[in-house]
Amino acid sequence: xxxxxxxxxxxxxxxxxxxxxxxxxxxxxxxxxxxxxxxxxxxxxxxxxxxxxxxxxxxxxxxxxxxxxxxxxxxxxxxxxxxxxxxxxxxxxxxxxxxxxxxxxxxxxxxxxxxxxxxxxxxxxxxxxxxxxxxxxxxxxxxxxxxxxxxxxxxxxxxxxxxxxxxxxxxxxxxxxxxxxxxxxxxxxxxxxxxxxxxxxxxxxxxxxxxxxxxxxxxxxxxxxxxxxxxxxxxxxxxxxxxxxxxxxxxxxxxxxxxxxxxxxxxxxxxxxxxxxxxxxxxxxxxxxxxxxxxxxxxxxxxxxxxxxxxxxxxxxxxxxxxxxxxxxxxxxxxxxxxxxxxxxxxxxxxxxxxxxxxxxxxxxxxxxxxxxxxxxxxxxxxxxxxxxxxxxxxx
Numbered sequence: 001x002x003x004x005x006x007x008x009x010x011x012x013x014x015x016x017x018x019x020x021x022x023x024x025x026x027x028x029x030x031x032x033x034x035x036x037x038x039x040x041x042x043x044x045x046x047x048x049x050x051x052x053x054x055x056x057x058x059x060x061x062x063x064x065x066x067x068x069x070x071x072x073x074x075x076x077x078x079x080x081x082x083x084x085x086x087x088x089x090x091x092x093x094x095x096x097x098x099x100x101x102x103x104x105x106x107x108x109x110x111x112x113x114x115x116x117x118x119x120x121x122x123x124x125x126x127x128x129x130x131x132x133x134x135x136x137x138x139x140x141x142x143x144x145x146x147x148x149x150x151x152x153x154x155x156x157x158x159x160x161x162x163x164x165x166x167x168x169x170x171x172x173x174x175x176x177x178x179x180x181x182x183x184x185x186x187x188x189x190x191x192x193x194x195x196x197x198x199x200x201x202x203x204x205x206x207x208x209x210x211x212x213x214x215x216x217x218x219x220x221x222x223x224x225x226x227x228x229x230x231x232x233x234x235x236x237x238x239x240x241x242x243x244x245x246x247x248x249x250x251x252x253x254x255x256x257x258x259x260x261x262x263x264x265x266x267x268x269x270x271x272x273x274x275x276x277x278x279x280x281x282x283x284x285x286x287x288x289x290x291x292x293x294x295x296x297x298x299x300x301x302x303x304x305x306x307x308x309x310x311x312x313x314x315x316x317x318x319x320x321x322x323x324x325x326x327x328x329x330x331x332x333x334x335x336x337x338x339x340x341x342x343x344x345x346x347x348x349x350x351x352x353x354x355x356x357x358x359x360x361x362x363x364x365x366x367x368x369x370x371x372x373x374x375x376x377x378x379x380x381x382x383x384x385x386x387x388x389x390x391x392x393x394x395x396x
Contacts, residue, residue, distance in 0.1 A: 012087030014040030014050035026336030105132040112369030114194035135369040141335030157271030163250040167202040172256040197234035203254035204372040223379035301326030
């Protein structure tokens with residue numbers, strides 16, 4: 001297997017886009033991946049100008065079609081090993097399916113698409129072609145998310161009874177889109193964002209955190225999608241009461257009009273033996289509550305197996321994941337880097353013709369992306385029926 005740095009191509013990311021920059025920093029984190037090419041904007045002239053002004057040299061293309069087509073004639077050492085899609089939601093499906101059909105693995109921003117039908121087509125294409133595919137649910141990349149997953153799925157909290165998973169922001173509490181801010185304008189446009197604004201944008205993160213940590217699935221929802229800022233056509237406040245497949249209950253909630261909140265993603269899991277609490281704005285620690293015992297706080301890089309709560313035989317790969325000692329904080333960029341690092345493992349195996357996992361245990365996969373879209377569709381349907389209980393669609 002070659003150990004040369006992987007070549008990554010960007011789709012989107014020009015003209016002041018935000019999310020591309022955490023990604024491209026994360027790609028370069030380990031020296032084993034690098035951005036080498038990009039189609040940065042829909043207008044070909046602007047795309048080439050943006051590439052020419054990129055912070056470091058990259059090959060610019062006028063469109064992602066041109067970039068994907070060019071791969072067939074490049075030497076193996078110059079071909080793209082995967083592409084990263086950081087466009088608004090409505091430009092996820094087309095470049096993703098075209099890259100897959102060209103044999104190029106895909107790392108795509110969430111939500112996966114704007115319709116469930118498109119999401120299903122991507123699932124089918126990935127399964128047929130057997131190509132690595134990742135969906136960028138950033139917060140799964142925090143090491144403490146992985147510790148939380150281990151604690152809950154190992155049964156250390158007992159049986160899960162109740163989950164409160166949330167993502168609360170306040171940046172759209174006014175009509176910020178009217179100022180010309182492109183990050184706001186496309187998120188409130190149903191043609192670009194899809195049928196749910198707040199739910200699709202950040203509610204899917206809250207859902208994915210619940211599913212990743214607990215291993216449980218939502219079976220049906222009673223949802224309320226609300227618009228608080230006059231003049232908007234899709235939700236800026238989102239609440240879904242959920243039945244889980246083990247009989248437990250959950251609340252998946254999101255808001256973009258809650259003044260004072262920035263990126264307040266968090267989860268609380270109540271089990272029969274204890275409670276776990278985690279917040280991504282304080283991502284270095286997990287709090288455990290047990291009846292009749294002092295609260296336990298576990299810090300990244302300072303976990304002791306066999307301490308009376310954690311077992312002695314914790315997975316060696318989990319304990320080895322932190323890259324820096326406790327007290328030197330990991331944060332947002334580190335979470336992105338961990339996702340790209342794990343995706344790189346599967347991409348290298350794919351390129352070498354070896355079996356790869358892509359099973360959702362290290363990063364969200366295409367089926368997880370489909371589930372996010374299924375959740376949004378069920379919530380939209382429930383909301384249209386005044387919160388009526390609505391079953392989740394089945395991928396089968």
